[in-house]
Amino acid sequence: MEISLKEYILAIITQDASLVQGCGCPVFVARESEEQQRLTLMLARILGGNVHDLENGVFIICKH
Secondary structure (H helix, E strand, O other): OOOOOOEEEEEEEEOOOOOOOOOOOEEEOOHHHHHHHHHHHHHHHHOOOEEOOOOOOOOEEEEE
8 A cells, every 4th residue: 555645735825924823834924915926926836836825815835
């Protein structure tokens, strides 16, 4: 039996760090919306992940 991780969160980008607690992956805090969007897109390209907007001010980058 082979067990492997195929889907996981690479990074979380937020403007409010209190929304993300004890997640175990890198959390990036942006000062404003434009910075958050720019940082999210750059990290997604660098990490080769997909961006998901949780619609609560938090973006996650996942590997599928």
